Amino acid sequence: MIHPSAIIDPSARIADDVRIGPYTVIGGDVTIGGGTRIGSHVVIHGPAAIGKDNRIFQFASLGEEPQDLSYKGEGTRLEIGDRNIIREYVSFNRGTTKGGGLTQIGDDNLFMAYCHIGHDSAVGSKNVFANSASLAGHVTVGDQCTLGGFTLVHQFTALGSHAFTSMGAAINRDVPPFVIVSGNYARSYGINKVGLKRKGFSADCIAAILTAYKLMVRNRHSRQQAFEKLEPLIAQYDAVAEFVSFIENSARGIVK
Structure with missing residues (x-):
């Protein structure tokens, strides 16, 4: 041998x-x-x-x-x-x-x-x-992420589970779970709907994750306002709770 x-x-x-x-x-x-x-x-x-x-x-x-x-x-x-x-x-x-x-x-x-x-x-x-x-x-990377070719991740940065990076992405902020990022420096472009569907996430759960993404990443609500709006979804979906917890605990701030 x-x-x-x-x-x-x-x-x-x-x-x-x-x-x-x-x-x-x-x-x-x-x-x-x-x-x-x-x-x-x-x-x-x-x-x-x-x-x-x-x-x-x-x-x-x-x-x-x-x-x-x-x-x-x-x-x-x-x-x-x-x-x-x-x-x-x-x-x-x-x-x-x-x-x-x-x-x-x-x-x-x-x-x-x-x-x-x-x-x-x-x-x-x-x-x-x-x-x-x-x-x-x-650097910390969760589970079931996909990093495109030539992705570069800055030190002390975290990528949440099921994140997706495009080729050549330069990441200098934390990437929340389920989010797609692209560019140099990277920006977020929504959630990985196709990947989540392939991995068995239900349509309702994906919709709930998208709502959390819009409230906490795209809209101009304060985190407290977004959290209050998301409380029912946090209680219902573990994935939403994971998404919110990641952002709340981000040390570097998140890719937007």
């Missing part, structure tokens, strides 16, 4: 059925779960934990030191969940001590070629990162 040209640190803990291609280098304090397949010329540095059934393509770089001048060799970590597809030239950096020490990736994500996940970022599950979509440090 392991090509003889691969270089594996003796301290690495690798499940018996993991496949590792030619010239791949796996450093110390790395754990790799069963069923994972790793292509040729991949470099994985620890401390790092990689879950089960991941597919890592050639030339990926995982667990390298963070690109942060304050980093002084501390033992920070990268954690990757299960069933992720990590394509060519993707890079995930470990965390920094000032950012909590951990970069974390969930399950069932697709990272197309040349994507970058910066230090101390947290990515949820079932997301799609198109080619060269990149996160700076300290």
Whole structure:
């Protein structure tokens, strides 16, 4: 299962059925779960934990030191969940001590070629990162988001679940759940109705999310006025409650 040209640190803990291609280098304090397949010329540095059934393509770089001048060799970590597809030239950096020490990736994500996940970022599950979509440090991405090719996300920014970014979007503010953003710098262009319908959201729920979007993003109501108008929908739909809570807790302000 392991090509003889691969270089594996003796301290690495690798499940018996993991496949590792030619010239791949796996450093110390790395754990790799069963069923994972790793292509040729991949470099994985620890401390790092990689879950089960991941597919890592050639030339990926995982667990390298963070690109942060304050980093002084501390033992920070990268954690990757299960069933992720990590394509060519993707890079995930470990965390920094000032950012909590951990970069974390969930399950069932697709990272197309040349994507970058910066230090101390947290990515949820079932997301799609198109080619060269990149996160700076300290970025949070929820679940089931789609990031268009060459999307760039500023540090300390958050993307809510089911958000959608167009190709080349430059994001310097938080993107609420369910919202479509586009442009440089990015602006919001409504909610992701088609995506939500495909994911099983009911027509009534989508309509309620759209109402919340209009009141809290598009209209000139104060947040308190919008919240008062939305109270019945918040009580009825978890998705509306999630949308409102995200905006209420946004540290950077939201894309409008």
